[in-house]
Amino acid sequence: MKLRSSVYITAAVAVAGALIALMVFWVQKKTIDTYDTYMPYVTLGNNVKNITTKSHLSFEKYTSGDQSVDLKEKVFEPLNESLSGLMDAKRAQQTDLDKYAMLNDEHVSRLIDQSIVSVENLKSLSVKKQESAEDESIDRSFSAAYDHLQVNINELVDHVTNKMETEAANLQLVSIVITILIVVIFVLLCWFIFRMQNRNETVSKENKEKLKHEKERIDKMTVFVDSITSGNFENDLELDAEKDALAATLSKMKGQLQANQQEDNRRNWINTGLANFGELLRSDAEMATLGDSIISNLVNYLKANQGGLFVIEGADTSEPYLELKAAYAYQRKKYVDVKIYPGQGLTGQCWIEGQRVFLKEVPDDYMNITSGLGEALPSCILLIPLKINDETYGVLELASFHVFEDFEIEFVEKLAESIASTISNAKINSTTQELLESSQEQSEMLRAQEEEMRQNMEELQATQEEMERVSTEMREQIKIIDMTMATAEFDMSGHVKEVNDNFLNLMGYTKAEVIDKHHRMFVNDEEKNSAEYATFWEKLNRGESLNAEYHRVAKNGADVWIKGIYTPLLDKTGRPVRVVKFAQNITKERQQQRNLAKIANEMTEQLKVINATMSTVEFDLKGNVIGVNNNFLDLLSYTKEEIMGLNHISLLPPEEQDVERHVEFWADLATGQSYNNEFRLKTKGGSDVWIKGMYSPVLNNEGEPLKVLTFAYDISIEKAQQDMMMDQLKELDELKRTLQV
Structure with missing residues (x-):
């Protein structure tokens, strides 16, 4: 209330002062205007008196006989000058010397008119005198006109001077009144300042207390922000966030920054671990040594207590099992011989189901029953299958006194895929080596058989030249077939009568194991009891040849796919007596087809996920839009028809x-270079949008770029938060500097 009264009083004094100032200004201006209005007429009167007096004296000299006087220069021109001045005053015109104001005074107008008439009379008399120099009456008339002009001019000057002095006196009175008002206002102002000084002392004390409290608040915020800037999130802001909006914002900012830092630390921890273990897995160490290195480093990296690496052995037998390849507990390698069969304990269950097992409540006797890792009882157990392409190669078992975080489990699962890939490659290399050695042995056997057959044919050559030719052709054909294909002969009931080595190697049997056995031993249970299988042999018994891809089962239970031809051999009567089978192993091709189909399905699902969660757009190599998904259209507020064909620079x-930089950017993409960064785009409405994305060229089979594909997601909110935080920091710095000043 006091402050409002002070404001009203101050405003009133200010208005009064402004009015007085305006009045002073008006008096000064009015005084100047008065002099500017009347002084030109006074000056005109004096000038006319002086000029006409000089003209009269020159005229007197001329009339007295002084012929050296030039009437035109000494009389006519001065009179014309006086007449011109009087005419300007009459019309209130502005001249080079003065500006005449309209006085609206009939007496002044009458005197000016009379003066003009007198000057004109003087001019006409001067002309007459020049024409008739002897006429003395002209001299008397000239003097009378001169005297009359002097009277009018004197009266004009006196009248104007009186009016000017009267108005000046009135203005002087107003000035005195204004001076009195100024003195009164000054006294009032002094009294008001005295009262305000007393009030200001009280307000100053209150403000000092407020400033002290605000300084403490700013200092607390500054310390809090400095600790956050240095990465220390332990300090709390000792302010009431419910009453202080800035404190609430800073506390919220701290939570967001702390969450972002924790997420970055976890991501860096996972990437660093995968990189370190990637180097370890790429080493050429043997499986036993590699397993020890993997499990010891993993236990230490996770700060766990125990760990074990189980690998599947005997996968091609009827009783596969998990064998403990490496164990590590309490900073030491453990030498434990453990075998676990399918479904046995949690480890066997993890193997069969192919899913992770995370146990937080561990039974007291768990380690003694299924783990084999030692006697200590952990707080949690983590079992991860070593699986890649839906095929399990082992199980990774970890035990710890602290519960594993989600990001640690995610890291172990990713690492498990890499370990499974390494085990798979090692087994493939071992199998390839075995097949190579077997192939070399078969080649030696074939060469020996060829030599034997050659010697037999040489013995018969002398007596059977014609048969030799036919036999040679058949032998070569049979040899080629025998070397390249798996062949078998069956009687019409389906029993095996003859097989070659390729067939035996393909199915994993010895010859003694298959001779006189029925063909159904090579098919699965479902097929051997089916109507299609019975129809298969019915067609062969009717003499029909069958050519197709067939699914067969090897001795070890493995799936075998063949491209086979079953052809009946007929006797002289046309009755089928035997069935000959020629087959090619296409198991790898079928496996590759399944793998390709699986990869295609995975890629399709990944593209669906990407298309559902991210903004994608396709450009040609010149930067023109050729494809876009709905997320990108929603992000920039375009329709598909509006954005198709637009160049990237328009976005x-x-x-x-910058055209030059834009051309260079797309030239780099056309060479196959990718860009991964933060980019700023504009929406259809012109507002800014920030994205985190990758511009990646799509290559053809020759490695040449065909188009550019962009994957991106919106980070405008994160950018706005960063800008908000920087603005708040700037405000804090400004407040701090203000308090210091």
Whole structure:
């Protein structure tokens, strides 16, 4: 209330002062205007008196006989000058010397008119005198006209001077009144300042207390922000966030920054671990040594207590099992011989189901029953299958006194895929080596058989030349077939009568194991009891040849796919007596087809996920839009018809539409270079949008770029938060500097 009264009083004094100032200004201006209005007429009167007096004296000299006087220069021109001045005053015109104001005074107008008439009379008399120099009456008339002009001019000057002095006196009175008002206002102002000084002392004390409290608040915020800037999130802001909006914002900012830092630390921890273990897995160490290195480093990296690496052995037998290849507990390698069969304990269950097992409540006797890792009882157990392409190669078992975090489990699962890939490659290399050795042995056997057959044919050559030719052709054909294909002969009931080595190697049997056995031993249970299988042999018994791809089962239970031809051999009567089978092993091709189909399905699902969660757009190599998904359209507020064909530069803000840099950017993409960064785009409405994305060229089979594919997601909110935080920091710095000043 006091402050409001002070404001009203101050405003009133200010208005009064402004009015007095305006009055002073008006008096000064009015005084100047008065002099500017009347002084030109006074000056005109004096000038006319002086000029006409000089003209009269020159005229007197001329009339007295002084012929050296030039009437035109000494009389006519001065009179014309006086007449011109009087005419300007009459019309209130502005001249080079003065500006005449309209006085609206009939007496002044009458005197000016009479003066003009007198000057004109003087001019006409001067002309007459020049024409008739002897006429003395002209001299008398000239003097009378001169005297009359002097009277009018004197009266004009006196009248104007009186009016000017009267108005000046009135203005002087107003000035005195204004001076009195100024003195009164000054006294009032002094009294008001005295009262305000007393009030200000009280307000000053209150403000000092407020400033002290605000300084403490700012200092607390500054310490809090400095600790956050240095990465220390332990300090709390000792302010009431419910009453202080800035404190609430800073506390919220701390939570967001702390969460972002924790997420970055976890991501860096996972990437660093995968990189370190990637180097370890790429080493050429044997499986036993590699397993020890993997499990010891993993236990230490996770800060766990125990760990074990189980690998599947005997996968091609009827009783596969998990064998403990490496164990590590309490900073030491453990030498434990453990075998676990399918479904046995949690480890066997993890193997069969192919899913992770995370146990937080561990039974007291768990380690003694199924683990084999030692006697200590952990707080949690983590079992991860070593699986890649839906095929399990082992199980990774970890035990710890602290519960594993989600990001640690995610890391172990990713690492398990890499370990499974390494085990798979090692087994493939071992199998390839075995097949190579077997192939070499078969080649030696074939060469021996060939030599034997050659010697037999040489013995018969002398007596059977014609048969030799036919036999040679058949032998070569049989040899080629025998070397390249798996062949078998069956009687019409389906029993095996003859097989070659390729067939035996393909199915994993010895010859003694298959001779006189029925063909159904090579098919699965479902097929051997089916109507299709019975129809298969019925067609062969009718003499029909069958050519197709067939699914067969090897001795070890493995799936075998063949491209086979079953052809009946007929006797002279046309009755089928035997069935000959020629087959090629296409198991790898079928496996590759399944793998390709699986990869295609995975890629399709990944593309669906990407298309559902991210903004994608396709450009040609010149930067023109050729494809876009709905997320990108929603992000920039375009329709598909509006954006198709637009160039990438049209999607940039005006300040970033640098043509030269844009051409260089797309030239790099056309060479196959990718860009992964934060980019700023503009929506259809012109507002800015920040994205985190990758511009990646799509290559053809020759490695040449065909188009550019962009994957991106919106980070505008994160950018706005960063800008908000920087603005708040700047405000804090400004407040701090203000308090210091």
